[in-house]
Amino acid sequence: MAMTITEKILARAAGKQSVRSGELVDAAIDVVMCHDVTTPPAISMLIEKGIDRVFDAEKIVVTPDHFQPAKDVKSAELHRRLDEWARRHRIKHYYRLGRAGVCHALLPEQGHIRPGEVIVGGDSHTCTYGAFAAFSTGIGSTDLAAAIATGRLWFKVPASIKIVLKGSLGPGVYSKDVILAVIGRIGTDGALYRAMEFSGPALADMSMEARMTITNMAIEAGAKNGIIGFDDTTENYLNEHLRDNKDYTVYESDEDAEYAAIEEFDCCEIEPMVALPHLPSGGVPVGQCSGRRMDQAYIGSCTNGRIEDLRIAAGIMKGKKVAIRTLIVPATPTIWKQAKDEGLFDVFYDAECVVAAPTCGACLGGFMGVLAAGEKCVSTTNRNFVGRMGHPESEVYLASPATAAASAIEGKLADAREVV
């Protein structure tokens, strides 16, 4: 029976020859990702139910990131609960302050993501790891508790939507623009309950970092998972990053696999995009909204806080000064050091940006750059819902690092291709 890559991975995890979309399966979990907001409640539930155990202390990866370093007493309590639990169970891959980073940038970088595996995390953007030909999905605290204790979860096998990215990206156009264009067309529930399988020649030219920006936002179209097939770029990244366990299995969709829908995009025609408030599907070409005044620019997050993103921003800011408050948030300590060693911090300092420690922070209105009533922020993050980065009357404009950097310099939404 012909299957998609998502079906093949779930069949393997469920110990079956084949599965079909719609079928319920009980799947073995390979990696569980835990952070500081959704894991402490899961721990409390396990203690309360009398099943305070971990299925495998080597398959759980823990990093505080949302409110880290602790922003107030309450978040410090969350961190303490996470810390006590991780130590008590001798969690092998526990990243404490100093090594902790934004989870979806940290796990691939530290070699925890392997093709063909089933990965769950207590965070909706866990779909990011699908860039490595893995099945990866976000879950809530109760599911997380069950996964931690048993290493298994029930899944309804999703039907897949194939997103074909044809052609190649024009100069000054990035993978963020592609995913904003895709969500702009299909809508925030355009892939509800489904797997979004990305394919096509435009992906071949993209780095793993750029691909992760695409799968990161699959949830913004309602998808259960986003997934990209394995190729030389994947293999090279894994050769560089995998450490202890270097074995993995590569699955690919059969040519005659069934898709619920196929959407084609000509990437040559995609312009730099800005998603207007208050939905990620509000994408328009930057030309249609340029000139709109901003109060803040934010470059960071699990979507666009990787070294490549910081290089792009620095390339545009070099020798210039920003006109509005601008925050640069490297997503992990390794990225932070790379940026420092490459001299990017000097560029940001000279441009009068602030460079922060790795955190999710302001992306979700937590701390380190929240917005006042009426303020507008151009941001490389993934959500622009009402109140997302602060006051319910503030506004978030989602864009690529290039567009955010150009807009920071201009003080208003700007096309990076025109900022010289």
Added chain:
Amino acid sequence: MGKAHVYRRDHINTDEIIPARYLNTDEEEELARHCMEDLDAGFVEKAGEGDVIVAGDDFGCGSSREHAVWAIRGAKVRTVIARSFARIFYRNAINCGFYLIESNEAVERINDGDEVEIDFEAGLIKDKTSGIEISFSPLPDFALEIIGDGGLLEHVKKEMQGN
């Protein structure tokens, strides 16, 4: 029986249901005080025990925070009726043993403030204000089994003890 709070809008997201600025706690009572705050700041004042929230498509989209379900449950809301639910929210609700109802008809016909009574076993919503009755399809069997056990963890515990 309770009052209907009708929001004829799609994509009511987790940031509106429980803003992230309150995620530094997981205490249900505390979360309940901010339920729906960024969508309707007066919600907590007017919501009472047994009330229902009625909304359009894709209710609960966004974050995986189960805090959204806890905030609603903590506000003593009995159920949410929507045209459709975002995937993680739906799953979280089932896992918590919190019943959800998908119904196009209810979203079209129930008015804000109507007194409604729900018979989950019969799959019937009775709008006492307008006198209309709306039937709905119950949740799938596996979901009912989890809810019947008192949520996913009780279900898991039962299976662990069974083995």
